[in-house]
Amino acid sequence: MTDSEFADNLRAVQALRTGLRAQAERPAFRPLDAAELARRAVRPPQTGRWLRVAAAVAAVAVAGTLIASQLGNSPITAVPAVTDAPSTVARQYGQWTKIAASPLSPRWEAHGTWVAGRYLVLGGYSDFMCPANAACKIHAWLTDGALYDPAANSWTSIAPLPVEGAGADSPVTLGSSVYLLADGSAKGSRELLRYDTEENAWTGYPVPDKAGDQLVATDSSLVLLASTDEFGAATDEVFDPATGAFAALPDDPLGPSFDRSAVWTGDRLLLSAHDLVDNPGSEEPSLMRLAELDTNLTTWRDLGTTKLLGSAARSANGRVVWPSLGSADGGEVNNWGKSYDYGGIFDPDTGAWSALPTPPSPGGLAGSSLVAGERVEVDGQLLDPALLAWTTVPELPAQQEAGVTRLGGPDGVLAWGGGSYQAPTADGYLLWLEPLTYPAATPSAAAMPAASGEPSSFPPVPPSAEPVLADPPDGFRWERYDTVDSGQVVWLAVPDDWGRAASLDADYCFTEQAPVTPEGPYVDDNHGTSQGHAITCDPLNDSQQALHVSVVDPGATDTRFPWDGGTPGWRQWSTTRSGVTVTVTGQDPDEKLARQILDTVTVVAA
Amino acid sequence: MATGAVAGPAVSFGEFVASRSVGLQRFAYLVTGNVEDARDAVQDALVGAYPRWTQVVRKGDPEAYVRRSIVNAHVSRRRRDGRESAWDPSWLEVAGPDNSPALLDAQLAVRLVTDLPLRQRAAVVLRFYEDRSYAEIGEICGCSAGAARVLVHRALTALRARFPLEDSDD
Numbered sequence: 001m002t003d004s005e006f007a008d009n010l011r012a013v014q015a016l017r018t019g020l021r022a023q024a025e026r027p028a029f030r031p032l033d034a035a036e037l038a039r040r041a042v043r044p045p046q047t048g049r050w051l052r053v054a055a056a057v058a059a060v061a062v063a064g065t066l067i068a069s070q071l072g073n074s075p076i077t078a079v080p081a082v083t084d085a086p087s088t089v090a091r092q093y094g095q096w097t098k099i100a101a102s103p104l105s106p107r108w109e110a111h112g113t114w115v116a117g118r119y120l121v122l123g124g125y126s127d128f129m130c131p132a133n134a135a136c137k138i139h140a141w142l143t144d145g146a147l148y149d150p151a152a153n154s155w156t157s158i159a160p161l162p163v164e165g166a167g168a169d170s171p172v173t174l175g176s177s178v179y180l181l182a183d184g185s186a187k188g189s190r191e192l193l194r195y196d197t198e199e200n201a202w203t204g205y206p207v208p209d210k211a212g213d214q215l216v217a218t219d220s221s222l223v224l225l226a227s228t229d230e231f232g233a234a235t236d237e238v239f240d241p242a243t244g245a246f247a248a249l250p251d252d253p254l255g256p257s258f259d260r261s262a263v264w265t266g267d268r269l270l271l272s273a274h275d276l277v278d279n280p281g282s283e284e285p286s287l288m289r290l291a292e293l294d295t296n297l298t299t300w301r302d303l304g305t306t307k308l309l310g311s312a313a314r315s316a317n318g319r320v321v322w323p324s325l326g327s328a329d330g331g332e333v334n335n336w337g338k339s340y341d342y343g344g345i346f347d348p349d350t351g352a353w354s355a356l357p358t359p360p361s362p363g364g365l366a367g368s369s370l371v372a373g374e375r376v377e378v379d380g381q382l383l384d385p386a387l388l389a390w391t392t393v394p395e396l397p398a399q400q401e402a403g404v405t406r407l408g409g410p411d412g413v414l415a416w417g418g419g420s421y422q423a424p425t426a427d428g429y430l431l432w433l434e435p436l437t438y439p440a441a442t443p444s445a446a447a448m449p450a451a452s453g454e455p456s457s458f459p460p461v462p463p464s465a466e467p468v469l470a471d472p473p474d475g476f477r478w479e480r481y482d483t484v485d486s487g488q489v490v491w492l493a494v495p496d497d498w499g500r501a502a503s504l505d506a507d508y509c510f511t512e513q514a515p516v517t518p519e520g521p522y523v524d525d526n527h528g529t530s531q532g533h534a535i536t537c538d539p540l541n542d543s544q545q546a547l548h549v550s551v552v553d554p555g556a557t558d559t560r561f562p563w564d565g566g567t568p569g570w571r572q573w574s575t576t577r578s579g580v581t582v583t584v585t586g587q588d589p590d591e592k593l594a595r596q597i598l599d600t601v602t603v604v605a606a
Numbered sequence: 607m608a609t610g611a612v613a614g615p616a617v618s619f620g621e622f623v624a625s626r627s628v629g630l631q632r633f634a635y636l637v638t639g640n641v642e643d644a645r646d647a648v649q650d651a652l653v654g655a656y657p658r659w660t661q662v663v664r665k666g667d668p669e670a671y672v673r674r675s676i677v678n679a680h681v682s683r684r685r686r687d688g689r690e691s692a693w694d695p696s697w698l699e700v701a702g703p704d705n706s707p708a709l710l711d712a713q714l715a716v717r718l719v720t721d722l723p724l725r726q727r728a729a730v731v732l733r734f735y736e737d738r739s740y741a742e743i744g745e746i747c748g749c750s751a752g753a754a755r756v757l758v759h760r761a762l763t764a765l766r767a768r769f770p771l772e773d774s775d776d
Contacts, residue, residue, distance in 0.1 A: 012765040015711035016719070016734040020636060023716050024735060027641045029631040032649065034623035040653045109657060125657060231748060259682070278723050 096364075096397060096415065096429035103146050103157045106424035107417050108403025110142075116176045116197040118147040119407050119414045123161065126424060147197070150412060150430055162202045163191065171195075172215040174222055174241060179215055181207065181224075192222075192239060208246050210235035218264045218297070223249065228258040229276055238297055253302040254289050263315040265348050269293040270320055272306075272313055285309060285330065285340045288322075292348065303351070309342045317374035319385035320346045325356060325378070343378075345385045350500060354388065354482050363393035365406055365413065372408030372433060382413075384436055388482065391433055411435070473596070479523050483553040483580065490551055490580050493600035495593070498522055518546035521586075545570070547586040549597055554579030578603040619659050622668060623652060630669075634676050636731040639720070643680065651675035674746045677728045684724060711769070718765050725749070729757040 110124030122145035143161040171180040191204040212226030226234030236249040257273035288310030290303035311324035324342035345354040363380030375382035404418025416428035476493040499522040584594035634644035743754035
């Protein structure tokens with residue numbers, strides 16, 4: 001380094017020291033309240049602004065309830081208020097029922113899972129709260145656990161965790177065993193701990209150094225997924241319980257990324273992540289990308305970039321749900337030009353997306369992130385993401401205001417432990433979930449909808465069920481759209497060989513991504529809604545298009561189509577039913593087919 | 607600058623919050639860019655640390671743990687909501703023609719830090735506001751000491767390039 005460079009460096013260092021100190025002294029900060037922080041620690045973490053957002057969301061949800069009740073189209077399993085309960089656990093839907101006394105001591109924040117027909121409750125803290133400025137003794141994580149059998153209303157203690165401090169993360173179920181990662185501080189390396197319910201025994205497996213720390217159970221193995229590539233390329237491993245061996249998963253196609261998470265959908269692993277770039281989200285939204293790994297965990301497929309900001313995903317009833325409500329627009333500086341939702345619903349079989357419906361009101365499971373059978377927690381309520389049907393969840397008993405353990409089972413939810421901010425309890429409550437009505441397995445003999453107008457002979461639609469449709473014409477299949485705000489379901493029949501895709505990114509003028517000319521006829525997922533899924537810039541020439549059908553919701557704010565409709569030889573044919581407009585865009589020879597499709601359009605309340 | 611960190615197995619959560627929460631908010635303010643984000647980040651970090659306090663203290667440096675949580679929480683939140691947080695630069699505008707060269711340099715430095723990527727900004731704050739070693743910076747920012755050195759070096763290089771040419775021989 002030359003003298004000049006040294007002098008400049010010294011000058012830069014002094015400038016940084018002076019500038020940063022001056023800047024840091026500008027605001028007046030006050031000491032925080034330790035007791036208040038401790039109280040929040042046993043609630044879902046919510047800072048001041050988050051609380052305000054939550055209040056706003058709650059207000060919207062209340063409004064949504066009123067709207068839904070007026071429309072009569074919100075499939076909700078009604079639930080009465082919380083009641084205290086008798087000593088037996090009959091299947092009384094819609095209320096928390098007190099269960100048998102547990103062998104576990106009172107505690108906050110125990111973890112658990114559903115395994116082998118029982119709820120496992122594990123660990124937790126029993127000496128938790130600490131007044132401000134007090135030198136409290138804070139106990140380590142408890143190591144005991146117990147299984148609760150809801151059918152017998154009885155508990156069984158299990159062998160204690162073999163490692164102190166293990167189990168601070170949620171366990172994962174695979175078969176009749178439960179797995180969790182143990183902190184390696186005691187033994188020098190991490191361990192994958194397996195609890196076998198049949199043997200009532202724990203087994204430890206040393207984890208490869210670079211393996212990720214998120215556990216995802218597939219049907220027969222356990223994936224250890226890394227959360228980020230920020231510190232070098234992440235290594236994902238798969239654990240085979242039969243052999244006790246780890247093996248590396250193939251590299252995913254998403255490239256360097258962060259906030260990686262995955263769910264098993266029953267036949268594939270769906271990975272979501274965000275591109276690892278400088279200052280993600282600063283100039284443009286950091287949108288979630290998807291890729292799927294096949295059922296053998298050997299071959300990846302890139303599913304592209306979503307329009308969601310994303311969150312941790314859940315899988316239920318054949319859908320993948322990102323359950324976070326709300327949206328973001330980038331703020332005042334470097335605004336993104338539109339708002340992007342955090343959450344949504346994805347059908348991995350069809351590639352179709354649905355918006356998260358508005359919950360009827362905040363429910364008693366807020367912050368639990370649980371999956372109970374076919375339902376997933378959204379804003380404290382339970383949503384069936386395929387039927388878009390809500391099961392409202394009553395508030396927990398008042399004495400369970402903090403640190404309660406909430407676990408999902410196939411047909412119920414267990415709320416155990418927690419307590420007031422002063423003292424924990426060992427009380428537990430069970431909420432049985434009423435079965436939802438699913439679509440008829442076979443088509444009925446109902447007549448096809450009439451060619452125009454509402455089909456008078458169409459059978460009444462039961463709540464929470466798909467309409468019973470006649471067989472489509474030969475060579476056709478039924479396709480379904482869910483409107484975003486009006487609670488309607490649109491059915492139409494299209495030729496069997498048509499695709500279904502969002503071939504045109506409706507925001508192409510924002511993203512500067514030129515649309516790709518579709519390879520063949522298709523059903524367009526970029527339908528217009530009240531949330532502005534229609535075009536935001538000049539329509540494209542029809543010659544870049546293929547024959548396709550589009551749907552525009554009744555509340556759409558922009559009813560234009562991405563295609564100009566004026567290209568010689570190209571036309572658009574439309575029909576409007578119950579406020580929903582369906583349009584076929586095609587060339588002159590397609591007119592007969594277009595009219596056949598439009599004749600099948602049926603709009604029903606969900 | 608001395609950080610006044612409280613460490614050791616005897617420190618209680620209450621003692622730590624009482625003695626360090628103001629300093630942590632100042633650090634968070636330099637990392638996040640505004641007062642409200644700073645308070646949120648520190649609160650989130652402390653709320654997250656509380657259930658693990660015994661283990662955090664046992665590992666020997668609760669302040670480093672909390673600072674790392676602040677940095678990570680802010681990076682995650684910025685990525686999720688994309689909200690841009692610029693420092694209030696009002697004190698920069700007070701400077702007039704009779705200001706000292708050192709103050710003008712400090713203004714340049716603050717503007718530079720405002721423009722830095724999040725982790726680099728945190729590294730610079732830790733190095734020049736808190737006098738942390740590169741090993742400590744790496745620990746807090748979740749990178750190696752060498753990577754921390756690179757982050758800081760790049761910031762210094764960028765700042766040197768912004769100095770007016772006529773002053774370059776000072």
